[in-house]
Each structure stands twice: as structure tokens, then as C-alpha cells.
Amino acid sequence: MPVFDLSQTPLRELNSALHKLGQGANDTAFEVINPRGSHSVAVGIDSPVTVEVKGSVGYYCAGMNDGGTVTVYGSAGPGVAENMMSGTVVIEGDASQYAGATGRGGLLVIKGNAASRCGISMKGIDIVVHGSIGHMSAFMGQSGHLVVCGDAGEALGDSLYEAKLFVRGTVKSLGADCIEKQMKPKHLAKLAELLQQAGINDVKPEEFKRYGSARKLYNFNIDNADAY
């Protein structure tokens, strides 16, 4: 297993090595030690490689991941797994703001808490947060699922499109055009699947509430101007 010690090796070498992996490459498991809050660790992965990061990372870890499995044994700075296409990213600690921003696919699991704007502008990614999330999360969320086992901050799902939000705890407030919706069997089944994928076995889907778009702002109407 290639080991990259970022206290000794430039980040460029790590990312370059990850990008050179093609289908059928021999090295399918990388380890990164001493990340020491480095930005852009393991970005642009485009193969089914496994990367284990032993420590906390800075901005944009696993950005635009497409097929890789990245686990951070620490906390992650802003924009972890931003614009992820596919694959899995697991943060054993907490995540800063913009976690999973604009993600298009794959699964992001945050075992601690996530800060503000978690899942902002999400476009298909699934995000499961064991703890709580901050304000303005899932702002303009277009598609995908955001599962929060703890609480959500102010203005959850503001200007939401079709992303589906599940919160087990309290929601401080809902954003414009975001409403609580009926939990149907298909939603419970999807929630159970996501919880299982995120390694959460002690929580039942029935404990969550579902939130989604009221779809009242989908086409402009002057009488809805107060919502803005």
C-alpha cells in the first residue's frame, strides 16, 4: 500500500499518483499520514481507489471524487466532498461548512456534526450526518438525500428544489418554500437503506421527519415576493 506522508511529500505527488490510476491498477489502497490540515487532499479521484487519511484535513478533501472511497480519521475543513460524482467519503470527526456542496452522486457520511450549509446546492449526493447540522443547510438543494440524526439549524432547505431531507431531532426553522412532508413507505425504505449504508444501526427510520419543497417558488409570482 502506497503511504504518503504529507509532512515529507508534497500534496502534488499524492494527487498526481491518484490520477494516474487506471482501471485494473495494482495500487488500489492508499494511506495518507500527517495531513496536518492540508487543503485539497485526494481531490479529483477518478477510479475505485481506497484512501485512508490518518488525521484532519483542510478545505475540499475528496473534492469531485468520482468512484473512490475516502475515509478521514479526523475532522474535515470546508467543502469536503464538494461536487462528488460517485463513491464514498467518510469523516470520522466533524465537518466544517459546505460539506457535500453541489455533490452529484455518491455517499458522504459525517460521523460527528456538520457546520452551516451542509449539502448546499446538492444535486444528487446522499449525505448522512450522525450528529447535527448548522444553518442554511441544503440551500437550493436540487436532488439527493440529506439525513440528519441530530438537529438542524435555521433555514433548513431554503429555496429547495427536489432534494429530500430527513431530520431526527429538532429543526430550528425552515427556509423559504421548505415544508414538512408526509413520510411514505418508500421514504422509510430509502431512509433505512441510507442509515444502513452509513453504519447506523441504533436508529429507526420512523424516528425521522421528512422535509421537502412546497414548490410554490418554482415559477415566479409577485404574490410570493415576501418569501424572498
Place this chain on the structure above:
Amino acid sequence: MSYHNPFTPPRKSATFDDHTLAEIRRAAATGIYDIRGGGTKRKVPHFDDLLFLGASISRYPLEGYREKCDTSVVLGTRFAKNPIHLKTPITIAGMSFGALSGNAKEALGRGATLAGTSTTTGDGGMTDEERGHSQTLVYQYLPSRYGMNPKDLRRADAIEIVVGQGAKPGGGGMLLGQKISDRVANMRNLPTGIDQRSACRHPDWTGPDDLEIKINELREITDWEKPIYIKVGGARPYYDTALAVKAGADVVVLDGMQGGTAATQDVFIENVGMPTLACIRPAVQALQDLGMHRKVQLIVSGGIRSGADVAKALALGADAVAIGTAALVAIGDNDPKWEDEYQKLGTTAGAYDDWHEGKDPAGITTQDPELAARLDPVAAGRRLANYLKVMTLEAQTIARACGKNRLHNLEPEDLCALTMEAAAMAQIPLAGTSWYPGKGGF
């Protein structure tokens, strides 16, 4: 003695003129602000207010058509492994598939390629047609991130991080439901037929310190191969340029308020931002103060129409220009041959700006398959190439007359200003004097 009381004609208010009155009535009747495409329609100081001096006893001209005048430019020389080499400094600005039809995007790619320049995606991602027909394609990285993916990032020739645009510095976009076809919706991960908002801020960075980290991420993803441009609207050009350089840009794209948009509120287009002419010198000054002029290239856009405009922008210190509205006109936008249809839409050729409605008779700003089919992308691409080549020749003609064997050798000393405003904005002496407002503390 008889007294004759002369007739005084009715007098309309300059403040409440006919357009203003009509707009008040329209707002009252519809309950919505006016949305339109294009850039500002108000008259602002522009390149027309500058003139070239030409050669004289102290300046030796070059022979037109005989002596070489180099028009090439290289963009992205600061950090990128693969800078952009162009035959002409006139590039095609970012315009989205969605705002424009697929045929229009193909035409822009074809025309740019024939002329040896670049074209740019827009707020809707990269289409295969566009990539396939564009030898050099700049991929915009926008707040909405519609269509953004690492594969397209890697098959682009350069990346343009859009912070703002001249028509609406500080504003996002709105593609109304009429233009959200199934294909457009799919590319943007949105339901068909809904109004699609483009955010005004990027979702995962705030401020120049974050931007530096974001640029670094994009460079890491693309293995430091692609030039990274930063596009800003004409708001605070000195500081925006300086901050873009500080954040690590290879190229700064500066778009003045004459620059067009696919759709934004008219009140925004007409009242926010600065004229292109006022933006260039502060941006160049920032580059010079940082020792980065010609090392970080400057692309200027917003109201470029002719080779004279190109030459003036370059003389003021730009490395290249970008055209949007003019390119659309070249491929057929607002062509009088569709006048009957413009009339049916309540407008006239030359004034049509309801690009957001998707009813463009010329088949350019539409997603209607029947209308879009009116535009032959091969013929339209040829027209654009012709126009680009004419502009390049015009700029060469002026440069030769000023004694320059390279367009980029044009300089402020080759210019004079016709008005006080233009003199002040461009810091070019008023014609017949050696003074411009502010010079020498006066």
C-alpha cells in the same frame, strides 16, 4: 393695442419620459419587474470617445498589407502547464447552452475555431457539440455549478471561475421555465419547465482567501495543466484585479456594464456596474502595481464591436478582449430578415431583447426545436469567423498606422479623448491637450 397669446406646445417631463411612463404602467399591470437579455442600453462613455492619433513626424507608420503586424496572444502563462495560444486577441465570451440553442453554441465553436480563437461555455455545462466544434474551449466554473463535473473540467482547455459579470455585478441569473427543455433540465439536475435560478455567490468559498484555496483545488484536480481565469464584473476593477492576482489567477476577465446577459432584471442591467471604459485603466494599474502586467493577462469585455474597439482596449493595456452580443449578431441575432416575426412579438429587429422567453425568430436564444433549426451552424460559424477576421484586420490597420508591428505594442500614448468623461475614465489626454481630469492633481 391687440395682444396675441402665443401657443406653448405640450411639454413632456425629462424625468418622466415616455419610456419611464410606459415602464410604470407595465409594472402596475403585470406585477413583475422587467426581465430582458443584453447589456445596458443607456449611453455611457465608451471607446467611441477615444481616437487614435496615428503616425506623424515622430511616429513611423508601417505599410498596410505589407509589413507584419502580429495579432497572436498567449493566455495563462503564469502557472499553467498548457497556456492558451490564440491567433487573434478576440475571444468568444461565456454563453450557456440553455440560454442559447445547441446550434448557436455549435456555430460559436465553429466560428471561433476557424478564426483561431477560443470560445467559452456558460451556466449550463459543456455539451459534446460545443466541445467537438471548439478547438479551444474555456469551461466556466459558476456559482450554480450546473453541469460541472471533473471529466469536462479535464477536457477543457482553460477554466474560468465566474465571480461576476458586467451586466449584473453581484447578481445571479434566472433561466425562465419556458427555456427549460428536457435536455437543459437534465444537464442542470432540475425538473423540466420550472424557473431555474443561478446563485449569485459560490456555494463553497467566500472571499479572496478561500478563492485561493479553491483555485488550488482546481489546479490539483487538473494536474496544474489548465490556465485558470477569474471573471469579474465592472465594479471595483482595481481591487478585484489585485485580489484575483493574489488568489492565483492566470488570467483576469473584466466585464463592463455593456456586457450582455441571457436574462436579468432591466433595473439591474441599467443601474449596477461601471462602463467598460472606466474599468480598464484601474485594472491595468493594479497589474502594474503588482508587477504582473502581461504576466497575468487581462481580457476585457463589454461592448466590443469593431477592430477599433479591440485596438483601443489593447492600447489601454488589455491583452485580449471577449465578445458576446456582437458574436450573436454576427451569427444572426436581431437580423432584419425576421422583422415580420419581431413585429408579432411586439418589438423590432435591433431591439429584440426578450431572450429569456425562448421565442427568438433567429433561432439563437431558444430551445424550441423548430426555431433552433432555422440557424445553420455551419453557415453561422462562417459568418462569425468572417466577422472575427474583419475585426482583427481592422485592429491591425490601426496598429500599423500607429507604427506598431504587434497589436500589443499599442499604448495609451497612441490615443486621445474626445470628452472630459472619457479622458477622466481612460486617463487619456483630452484631444489637443496633454491633460486629463485628475492629472497633476487637477
